[in-house]
Amino acid sequence: MTKSRIQEMAKPYMEYDMIQSHTSLPDFPEARTRLLLAFLNAKGIQEENRNLFALVTSLVQVGLDTHDQVPESNELKEQNEARSRQLKVLAGAYFSSRFYNLLSQAGQIDIIKQLSLSICEVNRMKMNFYLQMKQLKLTAEEYLQQSVNIKTQLFLSFNKMISDGYLKVWPEILTGFTKCEVLVKEMFRADSLHQFRNSWGFWHLLQFGTKEERSYLSSDKTDGGLIRSMLQKYNIAGKLSQMLDEQLEHLKEIIRKLEPSNLTEELFRLQETYYRFVGMPQLLEER
Structure with missing residues (x-):
């Protein structure tokens, strides 16, 4: 899948030498970002704002996904593994925090509230999901459905901005x-x-x-x-x-x-x- 302009805009926030040298990042949510852009465009949201909304949402998603990659155990013997774990924790928090900074600078306080509520809901969903995993109480279909629900939650924050004809x-x-x-x-x-x-x-x-x-x-x-x-x-x-x-x-x-x-x-x-x-x-x- 070719890179969108939003992924190019996200590069300055994601491509740090320390991160690239010592750990890996999850995939950029390219498809979901393109979908959000397309539907916001259909609503007539001006380009500057729709690019901003897609950028901050993708950064939050990458942050949440980065934290998912942190190993459960903290007993890492190799120095490289320990450094990778620490960087994932820090990088995830950094990506997740950028949405507040970028939106507050643009005066988009309502979007900060919407995304913050969605982040809380994603974390709640993940906790229930991981508990079911640990207890081995999932079917394959439930696993698939819950994985999809967790990945769509942030992007559903923008329901109020979707055109009535596509809502x-x-x-x-x-x-x-x-x-x-x-x-x-x-x-x-x-x-x-x-x-x-x-x-x-x-x-x-x-x-x-x-x-x-x-x-x-x-x-x-x-x-x-x-x-x-x-x-x-x-x-x-x-x-x-x-x-x-x-x-x-x-x-x-x-x-x-x-x-x-x-x-x-x-x-x-x-x-x-x-x-x-x-x-x-x-x-x-x-x-």
Whole structure:
């Protein structure tokens, strides 16, 4: 997916030598940012303001996602690992704080309030989500739905700025594209043993695996060969690819029902960027 102007605007706040040298950052929420820009544009929000709103929302999202990457354990023996953990904590807090500074300078106090309330709601949702994970009380569908809900919450802060003609379809389209984003990420996780724990594939296997397989997954064992065989046995990557294909077709039908406009053109362009991932499982198998 090509970088948007908002991602270019975010570079000065994100590209610090210390961060790039010692830790990694989560992916920029490109699709959700483009969606927000497109719908704000359809409302007639002036360019300066819609760029500002998209920028600060993406920075908050990156901040929250950065904190998600902080390891649960603080017992890091290697100096590089300890430094990476500390930088993730600091970077996440820095990105999250920039929205207040940028919006207050622009006099957008109402947006500060909206985003602050959404941040609180995201953190509440995450706490419940992590508790369910820890207790192994999630189905694969619940995992997917809650992941999508958490990722859309910040962007739903702007419901009041969406044109009346698109107000009903905005949450559905945002949720649909975010689901595509999550499915693509889960396809990559299905090809990485390091990221398997608590992935969609993990919850699917815990739900539909044999008694022995579920018992193994509930333990802390990490037999890479066994996990790989289970992923192939239950065709996890293929199932994710099929779900992505179905979601894209669903989005296509929603967009087709809208009156042709610059907004629908942008939605179709954004949708096309995901179709290349539908055949990804086969490409991974051929490597």
